[in-house]
Amino acid sequence: MSSEPISAAIDALRTANTITVLTGAGMSAESGVPTFRDVQTGLWAKYNPMTLATPEAWEDDPALVWAWYQRRRAMLAAVEPNAGHQALATWARTADVRLVTQNVDDLHERAGSSDVVHVHGSLFACRCDTCGREHDAEVSDPEGDRVLPPECECGGLVRPGVVWFGEMLPQNAFAEATARSEACDVFILVGTSGVVYPAAGLPHIARGAGATIIEINPDETDLSDACDITLRSTAAVALPAMVDALASSHDT
Numbered sequence: 001m002s003s004e005p006i007s008a009a010i011d012a013l014r015t016a017n018t019i020t021v022l023t024g025a026g027m028s029a030e031s032g033v034p035t036f037r038d039v040q041t042g043l044w045a046k047y048n049p050m051t052l053a054t055p056e057a058w059e060d061d062p063a064l065v066w067a068w069y070q071r072r073r074a075m076l077a078a079v080e081p082n083a084g085h086q087a088l089a090t091w092a093r094t095a096d097v098r099l100v101t102q103n104v105d106d107l108h109e110r111a112g113s114s115d116v117v118h119v120h121g122s123l124f125a126c127r128c129d130t131c132g133r134e135h136d137a138e139v140s141d142p143e144g145d146r147v148l149p150p151e152c153e154c155g156g157l158v159r160p161g162v163v164w165f166g167e168m169l170p171q172n173a174f175a176e177a178t179a180r181s182e183a184c185d186v187f188i189l190v191g192t193s194g195v196v197y198p199a200a201g202l203p204h205i206a207r208g209a210g211a212t213i214i215e216i217n218p219d220e221t222d223l224s225d226a227c228d229i230t231l232r233s234t235a236a237v238a239l240p241a242m243v244d245a246l247a248s249s250h251d252t
């Protein structure tokens, strides 16, 4: 990481009252969060995740879909938040830092961040497929490729609280993400390729409202041109470096 972009980032952050951070899959990469490819081993190798993560699959075979999500939750339970997640949680104790994530994992929460907006839902917040009541998720590795999902009091089935292919984003979460994008002085994008809308539209909303946009990503993305400052580094390296440098700049 060259010192120039980081000092530009510190300059912008020093005077910011409100910071909004949008995270994507790259945020959790250094935690070793299992990708679809990692999950599709053993008895799962014969299934295609693109067809499992759909309302149609749930309709046809809820036990198969539930077991696959149990497998994903169990694999996630075996990894830890990384230094980037920790840095964001630490920073929010002394500054108005608001998180929006496209990730369905719980690593921000496990690092100590509260009030995280999950625009694509969460593996751990389940709900009834009929009445919508919220239910806790079970974390146990399934023995086979079918496990009947729990039943809700209303007789419906408990489904994973993630946004499946072809589904709408949760309305309240997206409204809150939009409000956080409109209201910030600095908007930081971490580890997102910026190709999946409407989440990829959030930095444009922030920019339109006058925010400075910072990107943290080792690679160029579709959003890079719309950013004011780019840190070509990883989440677990750049975020602690930036938060530490900001804290020292306040001390001087």
Ligand code: APR
Pocket: 023, 024, 025, 026, 027, 029, 030, 102, 103, 120, 190, 191, 192, 193, 194, 195, 196, 216, 217, 218, 219, 221, 233, 234, 235, 236
């Ligand atoms: N630190 C920061 N960024 C990283 C790191 C890292 N260690 N490793 C990879 N990246 C970057 C990649 O360069 C890429 O730009 O993270 C980005 C990951 O992009 P995607 O895999 O497309 O993830 P994301 O942008 O979160 O995808 C959005 O698409 O798959 C759907 O619903 C799913 O929420 C997801 C959405």
